[in-house]
Amino acid sequence: MVDFVRHRLFWGMLALVLGAVSPQAFAQQPAASSAVSTASQDVATRAVTRSTPAAALADRQLFYVAGESTMLYNTPDDSRPVRRLTVTTPVQRLSCEDEWCEVRTDDGKQGFVPETAISNIWIRASKADRRVYMYRGTRLMKTFKADFGYNAFSDKERRGSTSLRDHWRTPEGQFYVVRRNPNSQFYKALVLNYPTASDARRGYRNGIISRSERDAIIEADERISMPPMNTELGGWVEIHGDGTGAATNWTQGCVAVTNEDMNTLWWWTQVGTPVLVE
Numbered sequence: 001m002v003d004f005v006r007h008r009l010f011w012g013m014l015a016l017v018l019g020a021v022s023p024q025a026f027a028q029q030p031a032a033s034s035a036v037s038t039a040s041q042d043v044a045t046r047a048v049t050r051s052t053p054a055a056a057l058a059d060r061q062l063f064y065v066a067g068e069s070t071m072l073y074n075t076p077d078d079s080r081p082v083r084r085l086t087v088t089t090p091v092q093r094l095s096c097e098d099e100w101c102e103v104r105t106d107d108g109k110q111g112f113v114p115e116t117a118i119s120n121i122w123i124r125a126s127k128a129d130r131r132v133y134m135y136r137g138t139r140l141m142k143t144f145k146a147d148f149g150y151n152a153f154s155d156k157e158r159r160g161s162t163s164l165r166d167h168w169r170t171p172e173g174q175f176y177v178v179r180r181n182p183n184s185q186f187y188k189a190l191v192l193n194y195p196t197a198s199d200a201r202r203g204y205r206n207g208i209i210s211r212s213e214r215d216a217i218i219e220a221d222e223r224i225s226m227p228p229m230n231t232e233l234g235g236w237v238e239i240h241g242d243g244t245g246a247a248t249n250w251t252q253g254c255v256a257v258t259n260e261d262m263n264t265l266w267w268w269t270q271v272g273t274p275v276l277v278e
Contacts, residue, residue, distance in 0.1 A: 062120045062137045065089040066270040070117035076100035082111050086224055087272040088176055122274040125255050127152055130247035145247045147256040152249040158208050159234035168252040177273040178226055187241025187259045188266050195233040197221040203233045
């Protein structure tokens with residue numbers, strides 16, 4: 001079971017909307033490179049029409065603190081701080097004016113944050129489609145062809161190697177960008193927070209990692225920091241450049257797009273950006 005500690009409001013609202021409407025359906029004008037067929041696009045368009053209230057609600061709620069932590073204030077200035085909001089904290093955006101946004105937190109606390117402190121950009125990577133979709137709230141902004149792990153059909157369970165190529169798999173689940181690397185071996189990279197706390201519990205339960213390794217990963221998850229990347233669960237799963245642009249399967253578990261597409265993702269994403277891999 002996937003943890004919803006950090007993005008429970010974000011993923012919860014997204015799940016409600018996606019339960020009735022497919023992610024592609026949020027695109028009022030689907031990108032030409034999308035894998036969705038013309039017939040599917042027609043169905044999607046009708047679905048959007050039917051789900052407009054839900055989509056509008058989701059557009060207000062699909063926000064989170066991005067880039068770095070920020071302070072919540074009682075008034076739209078920095079004179080009356082309430083509390084600090086950590087990166088990935090989900091918020092509902094109520095309104096914005098003069099570079100300040102009024103927001104409500106998951107526990108009902110209402111206040112103001114700088115407009116630049118929150119975002120509603122999120123990423124969906126589909127192993128079946130061999131595509132990466134970038135959304136702004138419920139609206140599909142861009143579709144990119146993507147390369148995935150050597151074994152494209154299975155979820156990641158443990159570290160792969162040249163002798164265990166079958167385990168070069170792209171992990172599935174709900175992640176976020178925990179670090180941005182502008183000097184990656186593969187052009188630029190968005191590092192995901194794999195392994196997560198749920199991966200650690202599974203790995204310990206299955207005898208793949210030790211108790212201390214499990215605890216270290218869970219602690220990193222709670223601190224919203226880089227998890228240990230050197231356990232038998234594997235690590236350093238990234239969305240990076242140097243992709244073929246041909247939607248193939250060659251990586252050791254990462255998601256690779258062309259450098260041009262990586263520049264677009266780099267521009268829009270921040271530390272904290274949610275990433276759904278399925």
